Amino acid sequence: MVTAINGNFRLMGVIGDPIKQARTPDNINPIFEARGAAMVCIPLNIPAAHLATVWAGLKGVKNLAGFGVTLPHKQSALALCDSLDPLAERVGAVNVVRREADGGFRGYQFDGLGFVNGLRTEGHDPAGREALMVGAGGAAMAIAFALVEAGVTRLAIANRTMEKARDIADQVNRVTGSEIAVAERAEPKPGQLLVNATSLGLNPDDALPFDPALIDDTMTVAEVIAKPEETRLLALARDRGAKVHSGIHMIRGQAQLIADHLIAVGS
Missing domain, CATH: 3.40.50.720 (NAD(P)-binding Rossmann-like Domain)
Structure with missing residues (x-):
């Protein structure tokens, strides 16, 4: 478990409404720590009516590496991304957004x-x-x-x-x-x-x-x-x-893949 968080940390969010059921933080934070990545994942309760507003705000958080996307935002997030991985485009839903090297938000699909x-x-x-x-x-x-x-x-x-x-x-x-x-x-x-x-x-x-x-x-x-x-x-x-x-096995089955993607941009 992460014991000290300082200004060098990058953040990963998980957005949804409700959010109390989210298990991604439990499963991905130990991976970040095991890899020596100064990153931490936190849940963010964002109602659908405020998604676009919060999305714009997240763009301004410079140490945000990306965020997971859960109910009810997986399809709504599609139109808000600056670019899409081909699989996310084909599926028509996003479950991970990564801040790319140019600052843009790119949608991915690992479900x-x-x-x-x-x-x-x-x-x-x-x-x-x-x-x-x-x-x-x-x-x-x-x-x-x-x-x-x-x-x-x-x-x-x-x-x-x-x-x-x-x-x-x-x-x-x-x-x-x-x-x-x-x-x-x-x-x-x-x-x-x-x-x-x-x-x-x-x-x-x-x-x-x-x-x-x-x-x-x-x-x-x-x-x-x-x-x-x-x-x-x-x-x-x-x-x-x-x-x-x-x-829970779906969460664990994609946690390593998500960690790979988010750590890569900041390394």
């Missing part, structure tokens, strides 16, 4: 790669499996591309607004030149990798993304929510014999 890295680290390789993902936000889009690139044989996408699910499926198929993604109802089938890519589960009384009665011991249930590490969905899935995978 999908971090999610797949986390799955593999925990022994849940998606290759050769069918997947059902619930959600159609910025993280969901990134995860959809990453799952297809990781070798899933079919990707069903469900969302409360099915038009948004169809939009993601169409974009994935267009980019990959395939018909691997489809928009379907959130009805788990035996053997599937089930992914909750929504914010449902941040609160204990949230609705569930799909009926837990349909979960069985042939499935793996994965979350993007990192706090709590075991959501109600994961607890119910575990009770039904399914393998479970916390959203």
Whole structure:
């Protein structure tokens, strides 16, 4: 843990609303310290109505190396960046912004790669499996591309607004030149990798993304929510014999990548 912060430190923020669930500081600060980087990550609670104003202010903070972006800003941040990494542009959402050498803010996207890295680290390789993902936000889009690139044989996408699910499926198929993604109802089938890519589960009384009665011991249930590490969905899935995978592994799966990017500019 960082014990002394002085004027030589560079800052990394994490912006979102709410922000109490953010686990990036817990996971990336030890990496900065282990690498001897004079950097520290802090959470910043920024409501959507104030995003553009705060963004302009962040531009003036000269020792700001960059910031992570979480709900609800991942798609709104896209238009505020001075430039975009090709993957962020393709996905249509940003989850990391880095101050470049010229002072500009460049948007990056590590959600999908971090999610797949986390799955593999925990022994849940998606290759050769069918997947059902619930959600159609910025993280969901990134995860959809990453799952297809990781070798899933079919990707069903469900969302409360099915038009948004169809939009993601169409974009994935267009980019990959395939018909691997489809928009379907959130009805788990035996053997599937089930992914909750929504914010449902941040609160204990949230609705569930799909009926837990349909979960069985042939499935793996994965979350993007990192706090709590075991959501109600994961607890119910575990009770039904399914393998479970916390959203904390997505955070850990991308923390090293984010640290690489932010440390590099100041080194």
